[in-house]
Amino acid sequence: MKQVCVLGNGQLGRMLRQAGEPLGIPVWPVGLDAEPEAVPFAQSVITAEIERWPETALTRELARHPAFVNRDVFPIIADRLTQKQLFDKLGLATAPWQLLANRDEWPAVFARLGDLAIVKRRVGGYDGRGQWRLRAEETAQLPDDGYGECIVEQGINFSGEVSLVGARGHDGTTVFYPLTHNLHQDGILRTSVAFPRANAEQQAQAETMLSAILHELNYVGVMAMECFITPGGLLINELAPRVHNSGHWTQNGASISQFELHLRAITGLPLPQPVIDNPSVMVNLIGTDLNYDWLKLPLIHLHWYDKAVRPGRKVGHLNLTDSDTDRLSATLEALMPLLPPEYASGLTWAQGKLA
Template sequence: MADERLPLQPGATIGVMGGGQLGRMISQAASRLGFDVVVLDPEENSPAGRVSRGQIVAAYDDPTALNVMGRVCDVVTFEFENVPAAAVEALAAGGALVAPGPTALAIAQDRVDEKTFLNAVGARTVDFVAVESAGDIVAGLERLGAPALLKTRRDGYDGKGQVWVRKASEAAHAFAAIGERPAILEARAPFQRELSVICARGWDGKVAVYPLGENTHAGGILRTTVAPAVTDAATQRRAKRIARAILDGLDYVGVLGVELFDLGDRLLVNEIAPRVHNTGHWTQDGCVCDQFEQHVRAIAGWPLGPTAAHARIEMTNLLGSEVDRWSRLAGRADTRLHLYGKVEARRGRKMAHVNRILPPVAD
């Protein structure tokens, strides 16, 4: 830990770029450890802002706002990967401590760059080709086989900005469907299930890895994560090796989410998220140190916390009007409800999650 400003003392201020539910839970964890939090978000009265010391209401790349963040915050982090990488670079260039750094953010914002990096550090992915035109899709299908998944290179989440291409004659329609934007075409992965691993790295290079979680999706949106996943020791070791390779390759500081395809005898990386992650919410009720506290510890230069699970948890996202079930869910003895404080329950919008304690897996 070379920086003389670390470790941060209780009472220091942590800046969070982004005012959504992840920022809210980071702020709540930081508060428990004695830190103040200042949020930067263009939306007034954001979920994270309402539980923090203060909020700067401005665009993420607003020079004045970034200057204030750099002056009042002892370290700055972000809650989602669509924060402009240039804004994070500007903070770092101005002398602010920023974690994770701008390199991780920039790589995660471009799917071609992301997969190129992952393969370079030995974290294998599906085969892929970069796409600039419908003709590239046709050529890509010849190389990768059909069907293949077309995704925009940038932006897109929860299944948005992507479409399956089943034959060459669909190339033009598929390219139009994603707005004829730069894209990536990914080979289909014959996976048995999707797993994810939540991991963390401190300023001193020490790494902590949580047990694997098993995920199910509907409509491109995560519905449930069950963790620890039922898996063998070899799979867990593979996941830990992948996590360390990515963390060290990025010289990363903070919590990182890694989505994995389980092919039985090997794991392929689907994508990474340079932040706390939806599939890590189970740690709030399954571990002594959850992913949000872990992230705060890492960026503050504190020792990383324990990652062993003391309970098996099923995490379920509540989308849109499903949050209206809050009263019934709050009355269940085996369930803990986490509400995000969002005002409008739009269709498909993540409004809350519940963690249900499951019985232990029989030997």
């Protein structure tokens, strides 16, 4: 019997465990502070739900494990500097960027990149944390410890955001889901919409770019690539070397979910192309209390993470999938009064995509 240990025990590890049960694959999400002797890793395949982790007794042990899939890839993608260097090496379109070494560089930065600079910490930032949108008169907002530890990108005037979730097997086989349309607010994904057939030109460009990355890194498993839509085509924003929030709709909207696909890939099981027949919507639940009234709506699939509810914290998501976009839109309309007012804009955005 195959078994998997997941470095990290958050919601992604939880959903990988759930996906493993029907396959007969025990999946063990492991907290970073666990003692090595408490973790059944000796005969396991090792994966991770996070890009970077502190050095502990457990992580030192896992770093030596021969079955830690993608172990050497995580540091490349976890650092935005080396991630951007990878794009440049492969000739893949991304926003113009540079390392921000010291304050004296600001005049040259704005001269080269334009009026709006997007500053991102090289490591550790997520869901809008560790990021700044700065104009020339606002550069004092960047903390002193950001210099040398941040990259700066050109602010892109994009018309939309999409992500491609795909997987590569040990034999080099690749499969992809249709592009997912995403709405972010304050740096956090709020809502996603996916259709069985994406824009053919965008899908082809995205698959070509992500394929190049997967093969260059000899990556095995699921990876997500977030992109901006621009008049000149897609620009890669960033990568996630793991199952991804924007792929959660696949749990109810695809023949194989991203979580099952990842387990199949890393354990060497068959990797057929997932089948998607219907449009899907995913609504992130952020800092919102559990409300079982959501389940009065027949299209709603609730995925609750059983985490303490705090402002800004992802605590669950709702999936909706149906062949009739009018029914999906009507369900979103009925959902609005069952959620806090700040969700209305995301639900309205999804209705616009379905129209």
